[in-house]
Amino acid sequence: MINVTYSGNVQDILTDDKKETLKSIHEGLYAKNGEGNDFLGWLDWPSGLSEPFLNDIKQTADEIRSKSDVLIVIGIGGSYLGAKAVIEALQPYFEKNPNFEVLFAGHQVSGAYLKQLMAYVEDKEVALNVISKSGTTTEPALAFRFLQQYMEDRYGKEADSRIYVTTDAEKGALRTLAEEKGYKRFVVPDDVGGRYSVFTAVGLLPIAAAGFDVEQLIQGAKDAENELSSFDLDQNPAIRYGAIRHQLFEQGYTNEVLATFEPKLNFVQEWWKQLFGESEGKDQTGIFPISVVYTTDLHSLGQYIQDGKRNLFESFIVVDEAEEDLEVFEKENNADQLNYLAGLSLHEFNLTAYKGVSEAHLSGGVPQIGVHVKKVDEYHLGYLLYFYMLSCAYSAYLLGINPFNQPGVEDYKTAIFKLLKKPGY
Amino acid sequence: MINVTYSGNVQDILTDDKKETLKSIHEGLYAKNGEGNDFLGWLDWPSGLSEPFLNDIKQTADEIRSKSDVLIVIGIGGSYLGAKAVIEALQPYFEKNPNFEVLFAGHQVSGAYLKQLMAYVEDKEVALNVISKSGTTTEPALAFRFLQQYMEDRYGKEADSRIYVTTDAEKGALRTLAEEKGYKRFVVPDDVGGRYSVFTAVGLLPIAAAGFDVEQLIQGAKDAENELSSFDLDQNPAIRYGAIRHQLFEQGYTNEVLATFEPKLNFVQEWWKQLFGESEGKDQTGIFPISVVYTTDLHSLGQYIQDGKRNLFESFIVVDEAEEDLEVFEKENNADQLNYLAGLSLHEFNLTAYKGVSEAHLSGGVPQIGVHVKKVDEYHLGYLLYFYMLSCAYSAYLLGINPFNQPGVEDYKTAIFKLLKKPGY
Numbered sequence: 105m106i107n108v109t110y111s112g113n114v115q116d117i118l119t120d121d122k123k124e125t126l127k128s129i130h131e132g133l134y135a136k137n138g139e140g141n142d143f144l145g146w147l148d149w150p151s152g153l154s155e156p157f158l159n160d161i162k163q164t165a166d167e168i169r170s171k172s173d174v175l176i177v178i179g180i181g182g183s184y185l186g187a188k189a190v191i192e193a194l195q196p197y198f199e200k201n202p203n204f205e206v207l208f209a210g211h212q213v214s215g216a217y218l219k220q221l222m223a224y225v226e227d228k229e230v231a232l233n234v235i236s237k238s239g240t241t242t243e244p245a246l247a248f249r250f251l252q253q254y255m256e257d258r259y260g261k262e263a264d265s266r267i268y269v270t271t272d273a274e275k276g277a278l279r280t281l282a283e284e285k286g287y288k289r290f291v292v293p294d295d296v297g298g299r300y301s302v303f304t305a306v307g308l309l310p311i312a313a314a315g316f317d318v319e320q321l322i323q324g325a326k327d328a329e330n331e332l333s334s335f336d337l338d339q340n341p342a343i344r345y346g347a348i349r350h351q352l353f354e355q356g357y358t359n360e361v362l363a364t365f366e367p368k369l370n371f372v373q374e375w376w377k378q379l380f381g382e383s384e385g386k387d388q389t390g391i392f393p394i395s396v397v398y399t400t401d402l403h404s405l406g407q408y409i410q411d412g413k414r415n416l417f418e419s420f421i422v423v424d425e426a427e428e429d430l431e432v433f434e435k436e437n438n439a440d441q442l443n444y445l446a447g448l449s450l451h452e453f454n455l456t457a458y459k460g461v462s463e464a465h466l467s468g469g470v471p472q473i474g475v476h477v478k479k480v481d482e483y484h485l486g487y488l489l490y491f492y493m494l495s496c497a498y499s500a501y502l503l504g505i506n507p508f509n510q511p512g513v514e515d516y517k518t519a520i521f522k523l524l525k526k527p528g529y
Numbered sequence: 530m531i532n533v534t535y536s537g538n539v540q541d542i543l544t545d546d547k548k549e550t551l552k553s554i555h556e557g558l559y560a561k562n563g564e565g566n567d568f569l570g571w572l573d574w575p576s577g578l579s580e581p582f583l584n585d586i587k588q589t590a591d592e593i594r595s596k597s598d599v600l601i602v603i604g605i606g607g608s609y610l611g612a613k614a615v616i617e618a619l620q621p622y623f624e625k626n627p628n629f630e631v632l633f634a635g636h637q638v639s640g641a642y643l644k645q646l647m648a649y650v651e652d653k654e655v656a657l658n659v660i661s662k663s664g665t666t667t668e669p670a671l672a673f674r675f676l677q678q679y680m681e682d683r684y685g686k687e688a689d690s691r692i693y694v695t696t697d698a699e700k701g702a703l704r705t706l707a708e709e710k711g712y713k714r715f716v717v718p719d720d721v722g723g724r725y726s727v728f729t730a731v732g733l734l735p736i737a738a739a740g741f742d743v744e745q746l747i748q749g750a751k752d753a754e755n756e757l758s759s760f761d762l763d764q765n766p767a768i769r770y771g772a773i774r775h776q777l778f779e780q781g782y783t784n785e786v787l788a789t790f791e792p793k794l795n796f797v798q799e800w801w802k803q804l805f806g807e808s809e810g811k812d813q814t815g816i817f818p819i820s821v822v823y824t825t826d827l828h829s830l831g832q833y834i835q836d837g838k839r840n841l842f843e844s845f846i847v848v849d850e851a852e853e854d855l856e857v858f859e860k861e862n863n864a865d866q867l868n869y870l871a872g873l874s875l876h877e878f879n880l881t882a883y884k885g886v887s888e889a890h891l892s893g894g895v896p897q898i899g900v901h902v903k904k905v906d907e908y909h910l911g912y913l914l915y916f917y918m919l920s921c922a923y924s925a926y927l928l929g930i931n932p933f934n935q936p937g938v939e940d941y942k943t944a945i946f947k948l949l950k951k952p953g954y
Contacts, residue, residue, distance in 0.1 A: 181828025197642045198649035212792050212825045213882070215855035215875040217622045224623035243824055245865040246875070250855065281864045298828075358838055359784065359817060367637050378829035385833025388894075392784060392833060392841070394819055399668055400637045402941060403606025403723075404803035408810025408817060410937030413783055416817070430640035430675065439706045440670040444951050450640040450671070453949075457638070460945030468940060469813075512835030515893060516827060520885030524878075526869050 106491050108341040109474035110348050117351050129501040130335045140508035145295030149303050150325035165312035169204050173228035177310045178210035179235035180243045182298020187310035189375040193368045193480050194316050206314040210247030218250055235270040235306055237292045239278025270305050297508055299379045317482045324486025332494055342491050346498030352417045353391050359416035361394045365454040366423045383507040384500045410468045419473035426451035531916050533766040534899035535773050540762055542776050554926040555760045565933035570720030574728050575750035590737035594629050598653035602735045603635035603669045604660035607723020612735035614800040618793045618905050619741050631739040635672030643675055660695040660731055662717045664703025695730050724804045742907045749911025757919055767916050771923030777842045778816050784841035787820045790879040791848045808932040809925045835893045844898035851876035
């Protein structure tokens with residue numbers, strides 16, 4: 105379903121030691137006894153999803169869509185990027201009079217943003233989905249403080265039936281509040297970290313509310329879970345991608361540029377940056393994850409990628425088929441000299457541009473990986489996201505890193521809390 | 530007007546040789562006799578702008594706004610990012626019924642995008658601004674082929690008075706076509722490269738059409754041109770920023786992460802990435818320019834920046850004053866434990882978060898530069914963009930690189946044209 109292209113075979117480029125390491129990573133993953141194994145819930149999550157749970161998600165989404173015009177999703181990091189990635193990939197670029205909108209808040213701190221958001225939804229019916237494991241992560245908690253007040257001022261007691269909470273099953277500030285107020289609740293599982301949570305209620309409720317087919321998304325993830333579980337260094341694309349990027353890192357390629365010719369995948373790239381950056385960027389090591397959208401950025405970072413410092417490699421998400429397309433037509437005077445493209449579709453242009461760019465960058469000294477996926481729909485996105493999650497585990501373990509913690513994020517929080525004189529700091 | 534903070538003085542961290550080099554860079558710049566000096570038009574461009582030219586821009590913008598609801602700006606690279614950066618920084622996050630919109634096309638290749646764009650503007654009055662020096666750059670030429678046809682089908686002969694062209698003064702496909710059709714024309718100067726063109730008609734017409742004050746933008750650039758022209762290693766922030774980043778590069782910090790707590794500066798960061806990446810990324814050297822928006826990305830790349838490979842430094846755009854703000858209010862039950870923030874504004878929160886993050890990242894081994902600007906308005910954006918353009922010249926010359934060419938972008942173009950069998954390739 106996903107094909108990973110590279111100039112070499114994993115068998116040929118890895119030392120026997122590395123192959124052994126990969127074998128034991130594989131065994132540790134599926135036996136769930138490797139480092140960080142208490143956060144391996146995502147590994148068999150798709151196949152473990154129950155029908156009643158999915159029905160609850162779909163019914164809740166229908167309820168939200170029937171009562172409201174806008175769902176404001178409050179979350180940050182993994183409680184934001186998964187849903188954002190899937191929704192941005194699937195929704196149109198332009199919509200004249202959208203009959204339903206999913207908007208985000210709490211993914212940053214901005215008074216202007218919150219004020220303008222509240223003014224924007226003034227004459228629309230609104231629902232909230234607050235996503236936070238603890239309920240006390242500062243940014244979403246701040247946004248929720250303002251937006252809960254807004255909802256109560258506007259809807260009175262009815263606000264409680266318009267607020268949906270995704271949080272810890274048993275404890276935490278948001279869990280307690282939801283109980284008190286009678287908010288409908290969904291669970292952030294204990295054994296799935298934020299950046300691996302897109303297939304839990306964290307991602308599914310906003311995606312379903314946006315009108316997309318979460319069953320197909322899960323079916324894609326389930327097929328990936330099944331098909332990518334074999335230990336085959338060259339045939340399993342997840343191992344292949346993880347192993348190749350690690351090998352390149354060892355050769356001194358310390359920046360990975362994830363490129364795509366599909367602008368709608370921009371937030372899949374942002375999600376990927378969190379996944380790999382937060383999983384691997386520890387102990388003074390890790391590949392720095394960077395993203396570019398082509399052809400836009402060929403006219404920006406393209407110069408650097410072609411000719412700059414040779415410490416980077418490029419990996420592409422190549423989409424085989426476009427959902428919508430336009431064909432270049434012939435023009436009488438040919439003033440723009442584009443008649444040579446007549447009959448070519450814009451998607452075919454992009455596929456050719458991919459080949460040309462990849463060739464040029466390779467000859468400029470930039471190793472090239474291609475991650476090929478058939479199209480951008482729920483099913484293939486589900487497959488693609490699971491693929492990256494699994495690859496990331498292999499890649500991080502090869503570095504000797506526990507992929508599932510994030511010890512470094514406490515440092516800046518502590519520094520901020522001290523400055524703000526937060527009780528206990 | 531701009532203050533660049535760093536733990537050391539430029540005087541102290543540079544060798545005498547480097548100081549000499551900086552002195553001769555400075556002299557070469559202002560005597561216009563250094564390498565690439567045929568592209569130094571931007572250096573004294575703000576002060577050279579004539580009143581009639583600015584009036585023409587403003588009147589044309591008024592005309593566009595009075596006849597149309599939407600201006601579609603067709604351009605890529607430097608013919609896209611300058612206008613996009615300023616407009617995104619100044620326009621609200623949400624607008625209910627915008628009475629005028631500036632949309633972009635030709636900055637990528639996507640059939641879905643173009644089709645949906647045309648459907649979106651169906652019941653709005655439309656004007657086009659096509660920006661291309663040669664008129665044959667593939668992406669904007671493709672978009673214009675479709676959109677010109679759309680305009681002629683829809684408006685007949687009237688289309689000609691709704692199309693505005695920004696191109697070479699004397700030659701090129703678009704110049705010729707504009708002459709034939711009688712399109713209103715503006716000039717892309719010969720001595721100003723794309724990434725330095727925001728203060729020419731390339732940037733000014735879309736910015737003015739979006740409803741922003743181009744006189745204030747130019748005033749900011751003019752004051753920057755004047756105030757940043759002295760050779761003072763520590764007092765001149767443009768030299769200071771250019772010299773410090775170069776010094777860090779020499780110490781092995783090969784990635785620069787440009788961070789901001791102001792989400793609206795996202796496209797100023799994209800513009801900055803083109804400016805520095807395309808100016809410096811040559812001859813197998815250069816700092817790789819990366820951007821993050823905080824606090825969003827503290828929950829994503831924050832882990833890597835704190836603890837990952839120590840080859841990066843961070844530079845912040847710090848905005849002193851917010852235009853719109855909200856104050857945290859006290860809540861009775863304090864369920865979210867945020868009462869300790871009561872009375873603090875969200876902007877004050879961000880300023881404190883900047884201090885905390887900067888402190889934490891510094892102690893994690895990430896050198897910190899701060900670029901402080903008073904607020905985000907036309908005047909200060911004009912100042913800031915000129916500041917970066919000038920800094921970039923110092924920084925690139927220090928590397929021994931001509932900042933004003935982009936030889937590497939031909940390679941991928943040639944590879945694509947060969948695959949597409951373009952006549953002559």
